[in-house]
Amino acid sequence: MAINILMVFFALYFIASFSALGFGLLFLLKEMFPEQDAFVIANNYLFYWIIGDLLMRFFLQKLPVMSVKPLLTLPIKRSTVVNFVLGKSALSFFNFLPLFAIIPFSIMLISDGYETSIILTWLFTMIIVVLITNFLNFIIEAFSAESELSFLPILGVVGTLFALNFFNILSMTSLIGGAFLAIASNPILILIPIAILVACYVFNFKTLIKKLYLDSSLKSKVTEVNAADLSWTKRFGDIAPFMQLDLKLIWRNKRTKSMAMLLLVGVLYGLFFYPQEIYREMTFMSAFIGIFSTGFFLINFGQFIPAWDSGYYKLLMSQNIKYEQYLRSKFILMVISVVLLFVLGIPYVYFGYKILIAHFAAAIYNIGVNTHVILWGGSFNRKKIELDKKAAFNYQGTGAVQWLIGIPLMLVPMGLFGLINWLIGFGAAIVFLIILGVAGIVFHKRLMKGITKKYLDSKYKMINAFSQDS
Amino acid sequence: MIYTKDLTKTYNGTTVLNIEELTIPKGQSFGLVGNNGAGKTTYFSLLLDLIRPTTGSITSNSVVVSESEDWKPFTSSFIDESFLIGYLTPEEYFYFIGELRGQNKADVDNLTSKFEDFFNGEIIGKKKYLRDLSKGNQKKAGIVAALIGNPEVIILDEPFANLDPTTQIRLKQIIKNLAEKQGVTVLVSSHDLTHVTDVCERIVVLEKGNVVKDLETNPTTLKELEAHFGSSAIVQEEEE
Numbered sequence: 261m262a263i264n265i266l267m268v269f270f271a272l273y274f275i276a277s278f279s280a281l282g283f284g285l286l287f288l289l290k291e292m293f294p295e296q297d298a299f300v301i302a303n304n305y306l307f308y309w310i311i312g313d314l315l316m317r318f319f320l321q322k323l324p325v326m327s328v329k330p331l332l333t334l335p336i337k338r339s340t341v342v343n344f345v346l347g348k349s350a351l352s353f354f355n356f357l358p359l360f361a362i363i364p365f366s367i368m369l370i371s372d373g374y375e376t377s378i379i380l381t382w383l384f385t386m387i388i389v390v391l392i393t394n395f396l397n398f399i400i401e402a403f404s405a406e407s408e409l410s411f412l413p414i415l416g417v418v419g420t421l422f423a424l425n426f427f428n429i430l431s432m433t434s435l436i437g438g439a440f441l442a443i444a445s446n447p448i449l450i451l452i453p454i455a456i457l458v459a460c461y462v463f464n465f466k467t468l469i470k471k472l473y474l475d476s477s478l479k480s481k482v483t484e485v486n487a488a489d490l491s492w493t494k495r496f497g498d499i500a501p502f503m504q505l506d507l508k509l510i511w512r513n514k515r516t517k518s519m520a521m522l523l524l525v526g527v528l529y530g531l532f533f534y535p536q537e538i539y540r541e542m543t544f545m546s547a548f549i550g551i552f553s554t555g556f557f558l559i560n561f562g563q564f565i566p567a568w569d570s571g572y573y574k575l576l577m578s579q580n581i582k583y584e585q586y587l588r589s590k591f592i593l594m595v596i597s598v599v600l601l602f603v604l605g606i607p608y609v610y611f612g613y614k615i616l617i618a619h620f621a622a623a624i625y626n627i628g629v630n631t632h633v634i635l636w637g638g639s640f641n642r643k644k645i646e647l648d649k650k651a652a653f654n655y656q657g658t659g660a661v662q663w664l665i666g667i668p669l670m671l672v673p674m675g676l677f678g679l680i681n682w683l684i685g686f687g688a689a690i691v692f693l694i695i696l697g698v699a700g701i702v703f704h705k706r707l708m709k710g711i712t713k714k715y716l717d718s719k720y721k722m723i724n725a726f727s728q729d730s
Numbered sequence: 731m732i733y734t735k736d737l738t739k740t741y742n743g744t745t746v747l748n749i750e751e752l753t754i755p756k757g758q759s760f761g762l763v764g765n766n767g768a769g770k771t772t773y774f775s776l777l778l779d780l781i782r783p784t785t786g787s788i789t790s791n792s793v794v795v796s797e798s799e800d801w802k803p804f805t806s807s808f809i810d811e812s813f814l815i816g817y818l819t820p821e822e823y824f825y826f827i828g829e830l831r832g833q834n835k836a837d838v839d840n841l842t843s844k845f846e847d848f849f850n851g852e853i854i855g856k857k858k859y860l861r862d863l864s865k866g867n868q869k870k871a872g873i874v875a876a877l878i879g880n881p882e883v884i885i886l887d888e889p890f891a892n893l894d895p896t897t898q899i900r901l902k903q904i905i906k907n908l909a910e911k912q913g914v915t916v917l918v919s920s921h922d923l924t925h926v927t928d929v930c931e932r933i934v935v936l937e938k939g940n941v942v943k944d945l946e947t948n949p950t951t952l953k954e955l956e957a958h959f960g961s962s963a964i965v966q967e968e969e970e
Binding site: 501571572573574575577578581647723 | 778779780781782799802803805806807809812813814815816817818819822826827829830831832857858859861
């Protein structure tokens with residue numbers, strides 16, 4: 261349920277943003293380019309819109325081809341099945357979203373005095389172009405599936421177009437813009453985009469009808485094993501098997517892999533803030549950024565312990581394992597990530613030594629307090645995660661726990677740091693964070709004992725919850 | 731060895747398992763048969779402390795399974811694919827289980843090499859993740875993993891399902907060998923009456939959670955079981 265609510269929330273957010281863009285764009289353009297025609301400017305930017313749309317779709321939209329498996333054995337013609345798949349893709353959210361921008365923009369243009377017939381033709385052309393992008397994306401994806409480096413075709417297409425435009429070899433912006441304007445003033449030309457759309461559709465139809473067999477496009481992918489030498493984990497003694505398992509878990513599953521990539525975001529997080537003078541003066545901000553940036557992996561990985569292992573939780577529970585070792589392996593991984601992120605973040609000293617000190621205190625706090633807090637919070641997880649599901653926009657496993665845990669994790673240290681910083685001073689606030697962190701490290705054994713007990717107490721509930729289909 | 735007393739499991743007022751008393755001696759090959767929803771998997775889950783009994787208890791080697799974890803070192807099991815770790819290769823999975831059970835790589839290699847016939851060249855050295863193997867091959871890997879670490883009690887739920895005929899015959903030999911020669915207590919459940927009668931010294935029939943038959947296997951057992959299930963054209967319940 262929580263997943264659906266979140267998805268609806270995101271959808272509404274995008275709809276709102278696009279509508280705002282649609283209504284506001286005319287004013288914006290008039291303000292920025294007072295002496296030029298807003299409609300012409302808008303058309304010149306369409307090139308970037310189309311390129312962006314194509315990129316977005318490539319990463320997020322897939323042809324719903326798997327859903328037709330049950331249809332294959334029914335007495336339905338193959339061509340009907342293919343038409344059904346392609347038709348279904350035309351009803352995707354990605355095709356409706358642009359309408360929320362295009363239609364308000366058209367209304368604004370008409371009310372601004374543009375000729376209705378021109379704008380309506382333009383609107384209609386836009387809808388056709390959205391559908392062309394839709395089907396073009398599937399053609400690109402079909403080629404991607406055959407090549408080794410699956411990003412290459414899309415980067416090739418987008419890169420070439422972009423380069424042509426950027427180096428003024430072929431001005432794509434004015435070409436596309438000009439084409440739209442020409443169609444708008446000469447409606448008969450709309451037959452050209454319609455022809456392109458039909459061509460894209462037919463191409464998709466032809467490729468798909470050849471592939472609609474269990475051993476081609478409907479085959480589930482078999483991935484090659486990537487084995488790395490993990491013998492260095494041996495130095496961690498009895499938790500080594502679990503650490504190896506955790507590392508393989510992270511590296512061999514789509515969702516966890518993209519989460520590991522977030523380490524990079526953690527490192528770069530400070531760059532959103534520190535270059536701006538205003539944030540550098542708010543010293544308490546650096547504590548917040550420090551906790552967030554050094555704890556980026558800790559938060560993203562930790563919040564779904566033990567749900568990452570939900571697929572084989574029964575196995576773990578029936579095996580001769582020490583729960584404490586299982587949890588300590590996750591603890592060590594999180595500590596390593598915090599240290600790593602802190603070290604990688606040292607260059608932030610460029611923006612002032614205080615930032616480095618604050619990050620250091622935050623890292624100690626993360627190691628001593630937040631690791632334990634997030635492990636403790638994990639014992640309330642009752643939502644399973646299917647590791648083989650897609651990575652982007654996947655909120656499986658997200659429940660109330662993930663929202664509530666943020667309070668002790670982020671808000672409490674920030675609030676306390678801000679308060680002491682304001683009452684006594686920066687130094688005292690730093691010392692305070694470090695003391696809390698060190699206290700956590702000193703009492704690590706005892707804290708882990710309590711946390712382990714919490715997990716043991718919820719054993720049956722977790723096993724039951726993790727074996728439910730969500 | 732395994733002693734069950736007054737064991738019941740109730741979900742929302744429906745009793746799915748009710749065993750007054752059941753003793754399984756050491757080294758017995760024990761078969762559990764019954765239709766869907768008879769309580770076979772529930773019993774095995776209780777035996778592994780994966781669900782909590784409503785009343786009663788199971789004692790394994792004088793350890794009450796729901797109170798202590800000391801039964802774990804000598805017990806192993808393969809219930810369903812949720813006992814496999816999909817993103818490991820079979821070898822990695824065997825080594826992982828081995829480490830949990832105090833076996834080093836050489837021990838594990840030594841054990842798995844005995845099952846080359848059983849694997850039929852489709853498991854070891856294939857560089858494939860368990861999640862990408864066929865159902866039958868997944869099952870083979872899971873069953874062999876349950877033999878790692880010299881367990882004294884082995885629990886296999888529906889081990890014959892999804893296996894090809896050759897593998898079924900080999901598995902029967904493996905199970906017989908375990909019980910007769912190594913003194914391992916093997917608990918097996920199955921829908922296939924022929925297989926169970928071939929393998930097990932004793933067969934217990936469950937029906938709607940109750941023990942309705944407790945047979946010592948002899949040449950007429952199969953006939954008796956077939957007669958029992960043939961006559962009882964009862965409405966089947968969906969398995970949970």
